[in-house]
Amino acid sequence: MLGIIINVLSVALGGLLGTVFGKKMSKEFTAQLNLVFGVCAAGMGVSSIGLMQNMPAVILAMVVGTAIGLAIHLGDLIAKSGRLLEKPVSALLGDKAGSSDMSRDEYLSLLVTTIVLFCSSGTGIYGSLYAGMTGSITILLAKSVLDFFTAMVFACSLGAVVAAVAIPQFIVFGALFLAAKAIYPLTTPVMINDFRACGGFLLLATGFRIAKMREFPIADMIPAMIVVMPLSALWTNVIMPLLVK
Secondary structure, eight states, rough: OOOHHHHHHHHHHHHHHHHHGGGSSHHHHHHHHHHHHHHHHHHHHHHHHHOOOOOHHHHHHHHHHHHHHTTTTTHHHHHHHHHHHHHHHHHHHOOOOOOOOOOOOHHHHHHHHHHHHHOOOHHHHHHHHHHHHHHHHHHHHHHOOOOOOOOHHHHHTTTTHHHHTTHHHHHHHHHHHHHHHHHGGGHHHHHHHHHHHHHHHHHHHHHHTOOOTTOHHHHHHTHHHHHHHHHHHHHHIIIHHHHHH
16 A cells, blocks of 8 residues: 555645645646656556557457446546535635636636546556555556646645545545455466556556647546456457467
C-alpha cells in the first residue's frame, strides 16, 4: 500500500499548495505544464506497450472492454458519482474556496473532472492493480509526481477541495490493490505482460487527454483491464496451439 499512500499524499499536498500559491500561477504557465504532464503519461504508456506478448489478445481486450464500457455508460456513471462526492466535500470545505471568476456550473464541471482524473484514471487503476500483483510501486511513484503538480493546477481554480479528493482516491485504489493480490496467484508472466501492455494503451490515451490533443473515453476504456488477462490466457492456451497445428 506504500505506493497508494504516497500517491494520495501527493494529491492532498498538491491541492493545499495550489490553494495557497495558486494566484501566483498564470493561466499560460499552467497550460504549458499540462502539456508536459500529458507527454510524461504518454511516455509511460509507450514503455508498457512494448511488453506486449499476445498482440491480438490485447487489441481484442481494448476493443471489447471499451465496447462494454460504452454500452453500460461507465463514463457517465463515474461522472454521476463525482457529483455525489461533491456535496459532502463542498459542505466540509465550502465551494467558495475556488476562483471567484467561476460560475457554479463551471465549478461543478471542473470538480467532477478532477475527481474522475484522480480516482478513475487509467494510470491510477493500472498502477494500483500492478502494485497489488507484483509489489512494484514504480507506476504509482511516477503518477504521484504528475498528480502533485496536476493537483496544484486544479487547486488554482477549485481551492482546497482538491485536497479532499484524496479521500475517495485512497478508497478506490486500496480496493483495487487488495483485489489484485487475490488475483495474482492465478496469473502467469505472459498474462501480466499483456495486462501491462493494455494499461499502457490507457496511459497513452490519458496522456493525449491531459494534453488536450484528443478526448479519449478513458473511463469507458477501463473494462479492458478486466478482460485482458482472461483473453491472454485463452489465446496462449487454446488459440495458439490450434494455429500451430
